[in-house]
Amino acid sequence: MTDVQKPGRLMIDRATKPHLPRYLKLRHDAGRDRWVLLAPERILTPDNTAVAVLQLCDGERTVDDIAAKLASEYSAPADVIAADVVDLLQDLADKGYIKG
Amino acid sequence: MTEDLKIDGHVDGIAVDDEPTAGVIGNEDEAAELCALAPVGLLAELTHRCPLQCPYCSNPVELESVKNELTTEEWCSVMRQAGEMGILQIHLSGGEPTARKDLEEIVKAAADAGLYTNLITAAVNLKRDRLETLQKLGLDHVQISFQDVDPAGADRIGAYPGALQKKLEVARWVTGLGMPLTINAPIHRHNIHNVPRYIDMAVELGAQRLEVAHAQYYGWAFLNRAALIPTYEETVASIEYVEAARERLKGVLTIDMVVPDYYAKRPKPCMGGWGKGFMNITPAGKVLPCHAAESIPELHFDNVRDRKLVDIWMNSDAFNAFRGTDWMKEPCKSCAFREVDFGGCRCQAMAITKDPRNTDPACSLSPYHAEMVKLAKQEAARPATEFVYRNPRNAAQAGKAHGEPLVPAE
Numbered sequence: 001m002t003d004v005q006k007p008g009r010l011m012i013d014r015a016t017k018p019h020l021p022r023y024l025k026l027r028h029d030a031g032r033d034r035w036v037l038l039a040p041e042r043i044l045t046p047d048n049t050a051v052a053v054l055q056l057c058d059g060e061r062t063v064d065d066i067a068a069k070l071a072s073e074y075s076a077p078a079d080v081i082a083a084d085v086v087d088l089l090q091d092l093a094d095k096g097y098i099k100g
Numbered sequence: 101m102t103e104d105l106k107i108d109g110h111v112d113g114i115a116v117d118d119e120p121t122a123g124v125i126g127n128e129d130e131a132a133e134l135c136a137l138a139p140v141g142l143l144a145e146l147t148h149r150c151p152l153q154c155p156y157c158s159n160p161v162e163l164e165s166v167k168n169e170l171t172t173e174e175w176c177s178v179m180r181q182a183g184e185m186g187i188l189q190i191h192l193s194g195g196e197p198t199a200r201k202d203l204e205e206i207v208k209a210a211a212d213a214g215l216y217t218n219l220i221t222a223a224v225n226l227k228r229d230r231l232e233t234l235q236k237l238g239l240d241h242v243q244i245s246f247q248d249v250d251p252a253g254a255d256r257i258g259a260y261p262g263a264l265q266k267k268l269e270v271a272r273w274v275t276g277l278g279m280p281l282t283i284n285a286p287i288h289r290h291n292i293h294n295v296p297r298y299i300d301m302a303v304e305l306g307a308q309r310l311e312v313a314h315a316q317y318y319g320w321a322f323l324n325r326a327a328l329i330p331t332y333e334e335t336v337a338s339i340e341y342v343e344a345a346r347e348r349l350k351g352v353l354t355i356d357m358v359v360p361d362y363y364a365k366r367p368k369p370c371m372g373g374w375g376k377g378f379m380n381i382t383p384a385g386k387v388l389p390c391h392a393a394e395s396i397p398e399l400h401f402d403n404v405r406d407r408k409l410v411d412i413w414m415n416s417d418a419f420n421a422f423r424g425t426d427w428m429k430e431p432c433k434s435c436a437f438r439e440v441d442f443g444g445c446r447c448q449a450m451a452i453t454k455d456p457r458n459t460d461p462a463c464s465l466s467p468y469h470a471e472m473v474k475l476a477k478q479e480a481a482r483p484a485t486e487f488v489y490r491n492p493r494n495a496a497q498a499g500k501a502h503g504e505p506l507v508p509a510e
Contacts (some may be wrong), residue, residue, distance in 0.1 A: 009351035012343070023240060023280035025216060031138065031186035038216040040241040041356070043140055043188055043321050094351045095364055096308055 012063065012090045014082055016100040019059030024097055026054055039097060053085055055096065063089065138186035139413065142215075143380040143391060144178065146206065148195040152222050153259040153489035154247060155323035156286055156328055159195065159392045161253060162384075163495045164391040168384040172202040174405065176209035181409040184212025193220040195383065198230070204237055211238025218243060220284075222262050222393055223270040242274045243282040243311075249297040253290060259489050268305070275306040282309040287338065288328035289484055295338045299345050303353055310353055312342055314360040317476075318392045318447050320490045323498055326479040327487050332363050361462035362476045364450055367439065367444025368462070374446060377410075387412045392447040396456045422446050422456070429457050431465045 012018065020026065025038040026046075037044040046054060052073075056066045067082035070091045074081075092098040148163040170178070182190060190210045197203055198221055210217045219234065220242045233241075246266055247257040254264040274281045283290075283305065284299045295312060302310040314335070315321045315328050330338075336363060339359060346355050361368050371378050371390045380388040386401040387409065393399060402412045413419060421427065425438050432443040443449075444460025452461045453468050461468035488494050 021280070022278065026241070027214070029186070029188065036188060038188060038240075040218065040243075040282055043187075096351065096354050 010093045010098070010100045012086050012093055012098070012100065014062065014067075014086065016057055016063050016087050016089070017061065018057040018063065018066075018093075018098050018100050020054065020057055020097070021099050026051070037097070044097070050088060053088060057089075065096045104214050123327070137414070138410070139377050139379050140186075140188045141191065141378045142182050142189070143191045143193055143378070144175070145193050145195065145207075145380065145382050145391070146197045146200045146203070147383050149199040150194055150196040150222065150490075151199075151224050151260055152196070152247070152263070153491045154245075154257060154286065154320075155324040155487040155489055156288060156315040157390055157490040158316075158319065158321075159321065159490065160392065161319050161495055161498045163492055164383040165386045169200075170383065170404070172205050174385065175202075175206045177503055178385075178404055178409060179209040179213045179215065181404075181434075182210075183215055185410040185413070188216060189213040189218065189225045190215055191220055196222050196225070204230075204233055207234050207239050208237040211240075216240050220245075221270075222258070222263075223267045224260060226270050228273050231270070232277065235277055236336070239279070241280050241282065244271055244274070245284040245286060246298070246301070247286065248291045249294045249301055253294075257290060257487075271305045271307070280301065280308040281305065282311060283307045284311045284313060287312055287314045287330075289330040289334070289480065291327075292330045292334050292338050295341055296345075299342075299349070299353070299355070302355075303349065307412075308354065310355045311358065312338075312355060313358045316358065317362065318395065318445075318451055320450055320488070323488050324485075325476065326482070326485040328484070329360070329362070329476050329480045331480040332477060335360055335363050335376075361444070361448075361460075362473055364462060365471060366466045367441050367448075367460040369441040370445035370447075370460070373442045374422040375413070376423070377444075379413060379419075387416070387418075389422070390447065393418065395447050395496065396450045399458070429459075434458050435465070456464050 023040065027036055027038060029036045035046055037046055037054070052070060053066060056069060063082060063085050067078045067085050070076070070081050071078035089098050093100070146161070148159055148168065149166060149170055179190065192203070192210070197219060200206070207217055216325050217239050219239055220243045223244045236452050239470065246254065246267055247263065248254040251264045255261050269285070271281055283298070283302045285295070287295065298312065299310060312455065317325050317329070321328060339357065342355055348396070349355070375389045380391045381404060385404040386394070387404060388394065388401055394401070399418045402416045404412070407416070425442070428438060428443055432438050444462055446456045448460050448462060449458045450456040452472055458468070459466040461472045463469060488498065
């Protein structure tokens, strides 16, 4: 019916097309000069790397696409980045903050 | 209830904010500095009117009358000020916030101010078209309290016939509209055996989050402690069940638990520290460091009708009364945990010991701890007393009675 429900744990792999559920808000917190991810009863403060990943989670790109884009921007090996991105997104998915 | 800013650990590449503010250090005029020190969360009790009469209500025993409530424009101004001072999340609560006919205008003002908006509702009077309108105006999240998962229990606890069916209907509208849903489960001796069914219900409804909120014994719940407090064994069993369910439901349902501090060894860091990350506004505009703070008679609370919100936060006597650690007495003063739990809850210290500067008696280092726990365990072992329902008549009655403080251990 919507992206909020469908019980079942999402397992992230390199083909997953991750997106933020629409009830999360990634917002720059100007007063404190940081990024925040606003969630029900939670405020997360992603670091710069995590923000770069989250901004690419549009439901169109796969994890591999995201890793490739970051690899070209940061001149780092895509395989290493992809593994880190999978770890990051799995942790967030287990908290309900990433859907695929 | 939502008094706690929930804190997680760290995960790879993303850190959860466990230091929402840097603590307040005197007067500071520069805007960015103010913002960095501002609370992240604001609980707005829009009204004390409520169709339910739950005996553990978190409202003060002395209820505010409708004629003293802030006007629409006053609440909208609060929302704008909150956004400007750097508050991030607004919790619209009550009483029953939907009893305000101008809830739409308040939600819009909050959303326009950039706040993440959370509606905390009993849901029994909420219509579907109103919910849709609120969503369109920017409402981000809905929390619905369920008094029990059994219809008869729910009717009796909330003193509202047919509440459960109505709440289930509204919960399905919320998820059907694609909004995130939190189920609030207030837990006590009459429904603690139903914790597993609450979890099943939350999953079945497609809730994003479940709060297993053991009653906290201040205010109405303190009056009703002998009617509500579960045994130690029941409490431990329910906590163990929740911990196992959390693991099983990873990625499906987030379960937050507020544990009953009577059976803990260490007190909870109430509000994450007094005047550190959170503020509360009463229906009449009084600004409180926590929703129960009016139970401390020596405090004077400023009103948004008289002072700017940021000025109250930074400079008011009530917010500075127990900020930091300077106010502490022993055993808090020299305790290694003084900046971890901040001495626990000031209101509980007041309720049990009659001195808000004492260590929270939930702490095993408090000389009142053993006596408090003994009394609670005796109450839990006896048959439950009758409920003192939360309503204006009982509020007037309870206001006249004053309990005697416990005697501390030698």
